[in-house]
Amino acid sequence: MLRHWLAEAGDRQRWESVKRFTPRLWTVAFPRPMTATLAAPGADELTVTLAFVRRNDLAGLVWESVDRWSHPLLGYETRRDYRGCVWRFRWQAGAGVKPLDAVNGPTLTVEGRDAAGVPRTWYVRLWNYAVGTPWDAVVTLDFDALAGGFLHPAEADPLWAGDIDRLSISLVAADYDGVEAPLAAAVETAVTLSGMRCDGPGSVLRLGDAFVPAHGVAMASGYDDSCHQAPERLVEQWIALGYRGLVNHYVGMSHYYAVAWDGSGYRVNAARTLGAPAAAWHAALARACAAAGLGLIWSLSFEIFAANAPLDWVQRKADGSIGLTGWQPPSALVSPCHAAAVGWLCEVAAAFADMALAAGLPLHVQVGEPWWWVGADHAPCFYDPATRAAWAAERAVPMPVVTDVRVAVDAGTAAMLDWLGGKLAAATFAVRDRVRALGAVSYLLFYAPQVLGVAELHRANMPAAWAAPAWDVLQLEDYDFVTGGDALGMARARDAVTGALGYPAAGQHYLSGFVLRGEERFVQWPRIVAAAGEARARGVAAVFLWAWPQVARDGLTLWASGEDGVGTSGADAFHDVRFPLELGYNAAGGPEFSTQVALMASGHEQRNSAWASARLRFDAGLGVRSEADLVALVAFYRARRGPAHGFRFRDPLDSSSAADNGAPAAGDQWLGVGDGVRSAFALVKRYGEGGDCEVRRVTRAVPGTVRVAVDGVPVTDWLLGDGGVVELAAAPAAGAVVSAGFRFDVPVRFAEDRLDVSITGWRVGELPSVPLVELREAP
Numbered sequence: 001m002l003r004h005w006l007a008e009a010g011d012r013q014r015w016e017s018v019k020r021f022t023p024r025l026w027t028v029a030f031p032r033p034m035t036a037t038l039a040a041p042g043a044d045e046l047t048v049t050l051a052f053v054r055r056n057d058l059a060g061l062v063w064e065s066v067d068r069w070s071h072p073l074l075g076y077e078t079r080r081d082y083r084g085c086v087w088r089f090r091w092q093a094g095a096g097v098k099p100l101d102a103v104n105g106p107t108l109t110v111e112g113r114d115a116a117g118v119p120r121t122w123y124v125r126l127w128n129y130a131v132g133t134p135w136d137a138v139v140t141l142d143f144d145a146l147a148g149g150f151l152h153p154a155e156a157d158p159l160w161a162g163d164i165d166r167l168s169i170s171l172v173a174a175d176y177d178g179v180e181a182p183l184a185a186a187v188e189t190a191v192t193l194s195g196m197r198c199d200g201p202g203s204v205l206r207l208g209d210a211f212v213p214a215h216g217v218a219m220a221s222g223y224d225d226s227c228h229q230a231p232e233r234l235v236e237q238w239i240a241l242g243y244r245g246l247v248n249h250y251v252g253m254s255h256y257y258a259v260a261w262d263g264s265g266y267r268v269n270a271a272r273t274l275g276a277p278a279a280a281w282h283a284a285l286a287r288a289c290a291a292a293g294l295g296l297i298w299s300l301s302f303e304i305f306a307a308n309a310p311l312d313w314v315q316r317k318a319d320g321s322i323g324l325t326g327w328q329p330p331s332a333l334v335s336p337c338h339a340a341a342v343g344w345l346c347e348v349a350a351a352f353a354d355m356a357l358a359a360g361l362p363l364h365v366q367v368g369e370p371w372w373w374v375g376a377d378h379a380p381c382f383y384d385p386a387t388r389a390a391w392a393a394e395r396a397v398p399m400p401v402v403t404d405v406r407v408a409v410d411a412g413t414a415a416m417l418d419w420l421g422g423k424l425a426a427a428t429f430a431v432r433d434r435v436r437a438l439g440a441v442s443y444l445l446f447y448a449p450q451v452l453g454v455a456e457l458h459r460a461n462m463p464a465a466w467a468a469p470a471w472d473v474l475q476l477e478d479y480d481f482v483t484g485g486d487a488l489g490m491a492r493a494r495d496a497v498t499g500a501l502g503y504p505a506a507g508q509h510y511l512s513g514f515v516l517r518g519e520e521r522f523v524q525w526p527r528i529v530a531a532a533g534e535a536r537a538r539g540v541a542a543v544f545l546w547a548w549p550q551v552a553r554d555g556l557t558l559w560a561s562g563e564d565g566v567g568t569s570g571a572d573a574f575h576d577v578r579f580p581l582e583l584g585y586n587a588a589g590g591p592e593f594s595t596q597v598a599l600m601a602s603g604h605e606q607r608n609s610a611w612a613s614a615r616l617r618f619d620a621g622l623g624v625r626s627e628a629d630l631v632a633l634v635a636f637y638r639a640r641r642g643p644a645h646g647f648r649f650r651d652p653l654d655s656s657s658a659a660d661n662g663a664p665a666a667g668d669q670w671l672g673v674g675d676g677v678r679s680a681f682a683l684v685k686r687y688g689e690g691g692d693c694e695v696r697r698v699t700r701a702v703p704g705t706v707r708v709a710v711d712g713v714p715v716t717d718w719l720l721g722d723g724g725v726v727e728l729a730a731a732p733a734a735g736a737v738v739s740a741g742f743r744f745d746v747p748v749r750f751a752e753d754r755l756d757v758s759i760t761g762w763r764v765g766e767l768p769s770v771p772l773v774e775l776r777e778a779p
Contacts, residue, residue, distance in 0.1 A: 323381030513546030589618030664741030674732025
């Protein structure tokens with residue numbers, strides 16, 4: 001079973017030491033449309049790979065005093081005092097980078113406060129502390145003797161190193177002049193810092209040293225959100241947090257390609273596959289994963305950052321406008337009918353495949369979430385010029401115009417949707433076949449919720465050609481349903497996709513996530529982890545947690561629990577099995593309350609009820625009627641590890657929603673009143689009438705016995721969720737009464753760590769004592 005914890009920096013228990021300015025702990029910063037990446041191939045070396053496209057592009061190699069990017073258990077300590085530190089490194093710059101001795105050459109920007117606590121920024125010209133040439137020099141920075149200013153000593157601005165927030169080394173193209181205009185030609189180059197060494201009394205930092213055992217969940221991450229960090233840093237943390245097996249790596253939609261100015265914008269350079277920064281970073285990722293024993297699934301989507309997408313590549317609505325996603329800034333989707341665009345994607349996939357093979361990794365390639373886009377306005381994006389042209393070439397009738405996918409379709413429109421599905425399948429198969437020729441295992445990532453809600457859209461976005469065995473593995477994700485707590489939607493969408501495409505659980509992967517906003521972490525992570533655990537129980541081949549940036553931000557820490565001495569609680573501590581009926585039927589017991597009774601001097605009593613609801617206790621020993629019963633009892637006790645794991649128990653006097661404990665009916669118990677929004681209603685049973693009524697939460701209904709009605713009319717479109725919650729497919733109208741009938745069990749545990757049984761005693765009429773106590777599973 002999976003358990004989780006949202007750790008914070010203050011929760012670190014173990015530390016190791018690390019030198020300040022350790023290469024893998026730097027980051028890079030840059031503005032679009034340029035790109036820059038960082039790799040740390042050695043303990044004293046880092047390389048920044050750069051792609052400049054404008055005359056004012058400026059990248060920064062950044063060290064922060066506060067670790068904002070590591071998982072809280074693995075980050076380095078905050079220490080703003082750099083006094084006593086001496087940092088040395090060899091600077092080697094490639095062609096196209098502004099040299100050390102130039103105006104606007106590499107500058108160390110130091111942000112912090114002076115000795116009086118006044119915020120200050122110093123600009124330290126590296127050339128003032130370098131020995132060598134402007135392109136190859138050894139730089140020595142003694143923080144007790146540093147000064148800003150261009151010319152020394154005339155313009156020296158002494159730096160106080162006792163309170164520093166951030167350091168950044170500026171990197172610009174040789175033709176940098178600060179003007180917002182394209183460079184005559186894009187510049188791809190690199191800068192290497194090697195022999196990096198920090199000495200002195202302030203040179204050592206504490207670094208979190210957590211290590212989590214493997215828990216059976218794999219990591220999913222993405223380049224766009226992590227390209228500013230060294231891949232070696234990411235892999236190190238994944239291993240420390242227990243992630244093993246395959247890493248599902250989304251290559252992104254906005255940074256991996258090269259761009260060129262086309263007169264109106266910086267568009268994808270279709271003559272190239274990968275930009276140099278992306279190529280360097282991904283090659284380093286592949287090497288780091290191989291060294292750590294991790295595999296990589298390279299996830300490539302049809303999505304491109306809209307500002308960079310060639311205008312003739314993208315999907316469009318019927319009015320000709322580009323279909324934009326809801327992200328800000330938005331992305332667009334490549335048209336499956338644009339042959340050149342699809343061909344370019346094929347070569348991009350092959351380029352990533354070559355990196356995997358070069359690193360000695362088995363080859364896994366995924367086509368991620370391919371679809372015909374439908375925006376928030378419900379307008380489908382079927383009408384780009386390439387798609388219109390393909391339809392005209394193949395069909396003798398005009399292309400039906402759809403402006404709202406919610407409108408019922410006629411036969412002609414249905415035929416168009418089937419045709420579009422065929423085009424989508426063909427485009428994805430082109431990518432699949434390109435990498436299969438290189439020996440790849442092929443994956444399709446499908447967003448399951450899209451098959452619900454719009455009855456006929458699946459014709460276009462879930463083509464029949466994708467059915468097994470078209471892909472080696474089907475990967476499913478349903479994050480909107482998961483984070484929204486829509487268990488019924490999750491089950492319906494999963495069943496619909498599995499039924500249509502025919503991939504067994506063993507041929508599927510599941511991606512569980514993600515928490516977009518950190519303030520929602522306490523609600524959404526439990527749902528995500530529960531969905532991951534449910535997928536594992538369902539028998540899928542692998543479960544991935546999406547995605548690393550949110551895991552690190554929120555301190556999510558997973559572990560497997562319930563066996564081999566690992567603690568148990570909550571759902572992990574419950575075995576969903578029933579105590580043997582033949583043993584439990586004759587059990588003695590019933591409800592108990594906790595009431596404090598104070599006797600006054602006058603003889604009157606003052607009573608205080610500590611519990612709003614009763615708690616049940618039983619002694620199941622009375623049900624033992626044979627030696628076989630004793631054997632069964634011991635086996636059941638041992639399987640539960642004594643009191644460690646709860647289980648179901650049928651109360652022989654109270655196991656039905658019916659007042660007389662008879663057959664349940666849908667009108668037995670009132671669950672609530674609809675408001676047009678709420679769709680989840682908890683099962684309850686009421687005892688008594690009016691204000692004195694006790695309302696008992698029922699968390700363990702017997703599957704197959706639940707009946708539900710809305711305003712007295714039985715309904716069947718619902719799902720029984722965890723904790724005895726009925727999830728209706730549609731929210732009942734305001735004022736509608738929701739009721740239910742059901743059989744139920746009591747969640748209990750053994751009350752004692754010891755079970756005393758004796759065949760001799762039983763033979764002379766002594767019955768064993770087997771006390772059971774009810775578990776409270778709901779407020």
